[in-house]
Amino acid sequence: MPPLAALLLAPVLLNLACGKTINTYAGPYIAYATRFDPCPSDGTFAINLRPSHFHPAKPFERQTVSGNFTILTPFDDSYWVRGQMAVRSNNQWKENAFVFNYPTGACRVLRDHIPDFFTMVARGIHATNGPCRLEASGTNEVDKVPISWDFPKFKIMPYGRYKFTIRFGDVTSTRFCTEVDCTIIPKPTI
Structure with missing residues (x-):
């Protein structure tokens, strides 16, 4: 084959190579919950929720949660909050992939970082400033409440499956603890 023919044929052959782009390991995401599990606490605050199934064909459809939550004493900014995210890798949990520690301001942290969840627990209060x-309200039931798992302070996260453990407490003990099995997937382009 003459060299000129090879040079002219090369761009044509390169255009025939088809394939999908490979997603990077992190970027804009959609998060969804699979299950909520309690962990040891004194029970002052508790949630027993069951999330709906996530539909991959409808990624922007909000999940719904059903169950109940309990607030036995007023919840305010005097509590600390700690969060730990374990990532699923090689068929096991890798603990402490992300660790969050806020020594005070638990109510504000919940309001700022998980706004839809806070609105559900606060029964419709949307105040951001x-x-x-949150006043003590006993046990409250929720039935198919739509939740968007948006985290406005965390725009980009690594994709994968996570076990998110969140704890609230005061100087004497842990008042609330729950583990959420969740998945972070790439946000589709529209």
Whole structure:
């Protein structure tokens, strides 16, 4: 084959190579919950929720949660909050992939970082400024409440399956603890 023919044929052959792009390991994402499990606490605050199935064909459809949550004493910014995310890799959990520690301001942290969840627990309060306080309300039931697992302070996260453990407490003990089995997938382009 003459060299000129090879040079002219090369771009044609390169255009015939088809394939999908490979997603990077992190970027804009959609998060969804698979299950909620309690972990040891004194029970002052508790949630027993069951999330709906996530539909991959409808990634922007909000998940719904059903169950109940309990608030036995007022919840405000005097509590600390700690979060740990374990990532699923090689068929086991790799603990402490991400660790969050806020020594005070638990109510504000919940309001700022998980706004839809806070709105559900606060029974519709959307306030984003000023003091944060939830009054003791006992046990409250929720039935198919739509939740968007948006985390506005974390725009980009590594994709994968996570076990997110969140704890609230005061100087004497852990008042609330739950583990959420969740998955982070790439946000599709529209």
